[in-house]
Amino acid sequence: MNLPPLVQSFVLHFGEMGSRWGINRTVGQIYALLYVSPDPLNAEQIVDALGISRSNVSMSLRELQAWNLVLLKHLPDDRRDFFTTPDDVWQILRTLAEERKKREVDPTLSVLREILMQQPASDAERHAQARMGEMHSLIEQLTNWYDDVKKLETDRLATLLTLGAKVTRLLEAKDKIVSLGRSKRSPEKG
Amino acid sequence: MNLPPLVQSFVLHFGEMGSRWGINRTVGQIYALLYVSPDPLNAEQIVDALGISRSNVSMSLRELQAWNLVLLKHLPDDRRDFFTTPDDVWQILRTLAEERKKREVDPTLSVLREILMQQPASDAERHAQARMGEMHSLIEQLTNWYDDVKKLETDRLATLLTLGAKVTRLLEAKDKIVSLGRSKRSPEKG
DNA sequence: TCGTAATTTCAGTAATTACTGAAATAACAG
DNA sequence: CTGTTATTTCAGTAATTACTGAAATTACGA
Incomplete structure (x- = not known):
């Protein structure tokens, strides 16, 4: 070398x-x-x-x-x-994410979908199918999020990252306001 | 089998x-x-x-x-x-993320840090170091985001995912309002 | 302490993956 | 065409990784 x-x-x-x-x-x-x-x-x-x-x-x-x-x-x-290689490291990241998803996630998603279509023939299979369902919906949520986020231009993506979990604090505030507004008509737990 | x-x-x-x-x-x-x-x-x-x-x-x-x-x-x-395995698939996801980070990301981050401390001895090394710097800060942004997000309880995390890129639309709106408010005192591009 | 069941370790082997050098193919210029 | 250079293919081999069976270790109960 x-x-x-x-x-x-x-x-x-x-x-x-x-x-x-x-x-x-x-x-x-x-x-x-x-x-x-x-x-x-x-x-x-x-x-x-x-x-x-x-x-x-x-x-x-x-x-x-x-x-x-x-x-x-x-x-x-x-x-x-x-x-x-591309000059832009963010572009590299996008490609990497896309290719890893294609190779490491998509095949599993489609296998899960196929299995979930089948009729379980026993309690064991019923239970297994339920577990696979949980896995399937988790992966779907993740990939939906990913599909949404991957379209962002670099600086918006960077903003999103910088913000991180702070977003949920905004949401907490929003939740409170909304539930206050609703409380007269249809009060709920919490 | x-x-x-x-x-x-x-x-x-x-x-x-x-x-x-x-x-x-x-x-x-x-x-x-x-x-x-x-x-x-x-x-x-x-x-x-x-x-x-x-x-x-x-x-x-x-x-x-x-x-x-x-x-x-x-x-x-x-x-x-x-x-x-744990019953909660979100917990499984967290563990997976943590362990993959530990094995696949952290070692690279520390190697990059070490190399970035060194004194470049040529233009080639100077250029390489600049590139590694870009990679380093990208990874740092990602891991900072991750550290922030991993602390969320499951339902907040789910909310964050569901929201996805929509967050940035909120931010766009916010940007406009802020820049409008600022425009009298210190006008800027955009 | 002895015996027994559960688990781990590890040397040897099987299976897989990575790499090389030689030959084949491709892409041109004259 | 022919010769030259660039690239790819691929059979053979090297290196690595996965797996097994036998032996060793551990963790008890009698």
Whole structure:
């Protein structure tokens, strides 16, 4: 491996974390390298930087493309492929979220839906189905929220994050006001 | 494998997804089985249900315990260990989020912090450090939001989710009002 | 302390995943 | 076409991860 020390630490870390993130070492290292490189890199440069085989680079770049995590660039009068990551980290986050949802959540959601359609044939199955129903509606709530939030432009998203749980304090206040207003006509618990 | 068909589909799916979720097949299957079982199960019952070795069950339960995803129960006059999952799916979600953060995010955050302390020795390193800084602050914003939100009780969290992006519409309105109020004294762009 | 059941550990093996080098394919320029 | 460079494919191998069975350990009750 042939990199400035500071970059090397980063690249090695991404390599190690790769397995925890569901990608492999090489894919992690290549992504890290592209992320910190000032300019797009071609395959040969990646080979030189990381000291891995050309074919491994080819396969790993293909993997990163399948994840939509890299951009393919071309220089004039040069037919080699050059790769970068998007400049905007928020955009990277969006892509990551989208792809992980597609791979890690959607299949489960559809399996759950299918099972929930079936007729339970015993108490055990009835109970199991009820549990799967709970899981299903939890995931649905999460993905609905996600679908809603992913459309936000970056600065609105940042606002939402900064606000965090404070929002619910507003809601508490609102609840009080609403229930006060309602209390004459239809009083309720609480 | 010896399970009602409906449960078996669920268990097999969790097994297959296991690798995508960073756990292995057996761990996924055991978790799924415990999740849908009406009562806690002991190791022998898991062996019978899934048709895997006793030692594999032992190791996989240990793994699930490391993730805080299962509860250990004891029946009176029975010294075997029985395992379940929490009843509350929201609690499960919280645990999952906490553990994934611990394993998948925190190490990167601390590596980034360390690297950002260092003195860059070239333009390349300066650029890399700037990029890592962007990543670092993105992750910090996300984890701050998470720390804020994780404290909410379940129904407040559900409210927050249901509201989703609608919150920002409130904010837009608020922005307008505030800027209107300010416009006489210190007019600004927008 | 002995015996028994429950659980864990771990060396060996099976299964899976990652990586390489060589060959094939593609994309051009002359 | 032919030669050259870039990229991909893929069979074989290396490395890693998962799983098993046997032995060891633990936790009791008699």
